[in-house]
Amino acid sequence: MKIDKESLKKIAHLARLEIKPEEEESLLSSMDSVLSWMEQLNEINTEGVEPLTHIMDEANIWREDINKNTLTRAEALANAPSKNDTYIMVPKVIE
Template identity: 50%
Template structure:
């Protein structure tokens, strides 16, 4: 299968890409190279080859949740630039809407 300029233009349009003439020629060459490589892969005999779903045989390689020492409110507020007794103070970021 060979692609032509119209197909590249259609793909660029669908991808919402602006492609100039020199880029179009480069893309056409690259896409045709990719397709010819895929055609080579289709020539391989893959009977008896299991499809690869995951790169490893590991299953659920997650660490266990471990409860660690919590910090107190006072410790959390020590490095805060602005704080009151138990809250961080931050600059106002939402204004009232004007009617």
């Protein structure tokens, strides 16, 4: 399948893209190569092959969410550039 300049302009309009005139030829050749590759894929016999919903058959393995304190407050505040006895101090960002 060949794409002409009018089809390219229509696709660009639908995709809300601005294409410079000097870019048209390279885009046309790129789109032609993609479409020829797609035509090769259409020639493959896929009868009896189930569509994939995921690439891998692995399922999520969830760990139990257990609340535990791994840092003490003093350890958490130790590397803070600005702090008081309880909190890390940050610059005000909302007026």
